[in-house]
Amino acid sequence: MSTVEDTPQYHKKDFMSDQTVRWCPGCGDYAILSQVQTVFADLGIPRHQFAVVSGIGCSSRFPYYMNTYGFHTIHGRAPAFATGLRLANPELSVWLVTGDGDGLSIGGNHLIHILRRNVDLQILMFNNRIYGLTKGQYSPTSEVGKRTKSSPMGSIDRPFMPCALAIGADGTFIARTADIFVKEQRALLKAAHRHKGTSFIEILQNCVIFNGGAFDDQTARKLRDEHCVFLENGKPMLYGSKDARKGLVIGDDYRIGSIDIHTPEDEARVLVHHQTNLAMATLLTRIGTDDGLPTAMGIMYHMQAPVYEREVYAQIETAQARPGSGNLHKALVGKNPWTVQG
């Protein structure tokens, strides 16, 4: 493996491919592409050790625009491709790009299984709550009542909450950010890279064409303080504007609530975020939808669990350490050979 010394100094442009980017003008994907390229240049990994794997959808065109190894696979199955790649080549830094349709609808099965196995890679799920590439049908994250071409009277499907699903599937690193949150996004990408195991980042992404402004509450400058709580491990979960500070508290009914903060006593009541607290993280993945609470941004859950590929290779090493292992002739002969004399 390459050491830090022989890793070239990269700039963002080193990770830009020569292909014209073809997302719609104003699409949130541009901002994410830019952050990923910037962060890759910063990770101290040789460029040829990066592989970006995607499924199908607007977001999944991502690998073509990255000057790394890239694989644009088939709809929904990127987690399985990436698992095979990691198993064959565990040195690589593998990044998986998917969307709400790709990852939660057609690929839902593969997503939950990669999370439970804890394969060491990063999943970036661009959630725009709509099907973009197929021109505007409701997606598994679209809100009930959404009118689209395929739901003229409003969608009746109850939507998934991607982070809640990921935590339910025993994910070990669950986080959320939004396309235009430059600083937070970069920090999250780096933290995800450091995490050993599957990192899942939901990125709220604006599809200007088919679902423009879906996340205005969370991303518009005037609204975001009111609608987002930016989580920091070990810190109280405070949000709101400077003159109207608020905090998250837990009620006797084990529900998360919000209080206005006027006094130090109020502040003392505010919950402190602990990334390893599964029960708290589970609640945090679900707040922010029609409940008067802010959407949680940042790392909701982070714990260490055995990494799948390491376990696979550990078994191989154990088998190879057994005396007399690796004798092909022995494998061929089997247990009960006999000889026919000439």
Place this chain on the structure above:
Amino acid sequence: MQDVAQDGAVVSTRQIIDDVVVRFAGDSGDGMQLTGDQFTRTTAAQGNDLATFPDYPAEIRAPAGTLAGVSGFQVHFSSHHVRTPGDQPSVLVAMNPAALAANVKDLKTGGLIIVNTDKFGARDLEKADLTSNPLEDGSLDAYQVVPVQLSNLTKAAVQELGLNTKEADRCKNFFALGMTYWLFDRALDWTQNWIRTKFKAPYAEANLRALQAGYNYALTVELFHAGYEVPPAALKPGTYRNITGNQATALGLLVAAQKAGRPLFQGAYPITPASDILHLLATYKEFGVITFQAEDEIAAISATIGAAWGGAIAITSTSGPGLALKGEALGLGVIVELPMVVVDVQRGGPSTGLPTKTEQSDLFIALYGRHGDAPNPVIAAQTPGDCFHAAIDAVRIAVKYMTPVLLLTDGYLANGAAPWRLPDLDEIPEIPVSLADDPETFHPYERDPDTLARPWAIPGTPGLEHRIGGLEKADGSGNVSYDPDNHQKMTEIRRQKIARIAQDLDPVDVEGDSGGLLVVSWGGTFGAVRSAVTQARLAGTRCGHLHLRWLNPFPRGMAELFAGYDQILVPELNMGQLATVLRSTFLVDAKSYSKVQGKPFKVSELVARIQTMTSQA
């Protein structure tokens, strides 16, 4: 030869015969597969050539005593070369009325029936849907019936060991096995050793006693008119083992990866009758083999393609319904042009169909079962042992031509066993792998002028960063291209590349006459068809046999060959799939003979069809 009892008295004379077919039949819970397997191993060790046909129900344990629960195991062994598990058994071991009823119609007239009379109560007959007792109603008059109180005799044999009734009864298959060992002069030691390693104390002893008691019973009670001796076959010198098709496939893939100097990766999802390939490869971790039991069939092939990209000899194994699920990913495999092998162990379809029975009905899906123009090479194994060589050939072509290859076996090959002479590992040629590593000259879709293969460039190689994917690629650069002329060109290249594989294949090879009737077969019907053509020729019919190993591309010289024959007959365990392909490819009047009963062809059926066709000509 004479047989000597312990007291030194000569009890019977053995009759020498050269060919026997035995079938063990009982309830799924009676251990018939195990019994058949033991008989097989002992017989192989005794030097006979043989072939087996395990036939078991789809249900793990259907209701005891019913026709649905009957499990069978047929062994054909001989002093000569054996190609099939045999048309008709001459000996049937029947553990209950259902096993008798389900199997007696297959038995040769005058054949021997060893039957467990302890299981013929009114209730037992009713469970087998019998209105009268076949042991008493004269329906077995055409056979030699050897009635044995198997359950009671077994109970008596293990009496001192303190087993409960049920446990004691479980040993009766070894009693029956012991009887057949005497009947055919088989040595007990192999099974005795096996029992000792396989069972814990009281059960090992009980099974050993039951086996010996069965043997002694046959010896002393003079149940049979005569014992038999089947002298060893003149097999080619060498080291032999018994091998099933699934074992041979797994070993072939392992050896191929070693010969290619790359790790073996298998992505698979459990499915009958392919799972044993996964089970076996999972035990080869000592060779660095990575087996990935995926969440579904699609994930299995997707991980396989991911691993192929990552530089592994990547394979996935499945059966028909699984192949259908893999279709989309296989299309991707074709367009990204990465090497991989997809093993399809065919079974009766469509849908869940006859999951434990054999069929050859996946030829169409193997050849055509993808969206778009997506040609894939297809190779089919012809015997259990040949699965080994077919697997190596499949990997060799996949790597050389940078393409997915479909390897077809079937339930009959996969589960059937035959003695297999171990190949000399050194004689198997290396599989050359050349990985791209020069950034100056690398273009992802630049092709080898001879094979039209594109380079294999593994992520992690400095300077070769590039993108692949499902969108059409520009010739050479591999950039995404929607250019109409480029798509036409790339589609044609993909087809030509597969067609060029013919340059690596052996030319057509016909056994038999070069005129008259040509019988064309593929896959697991090889043994039956070859035997039938041989028999028909001995009886004076002018005919030849062409067995196809590669179904895409076909070997060279087929059209010229067909021109020399008056008639073409294509026997298949499907509704005429190869016949249709031959008709459309070569514009010849290939006649289909199809059988879809979940069972292999009988040699006699084929001989009859050959003779009907030639007599009408």
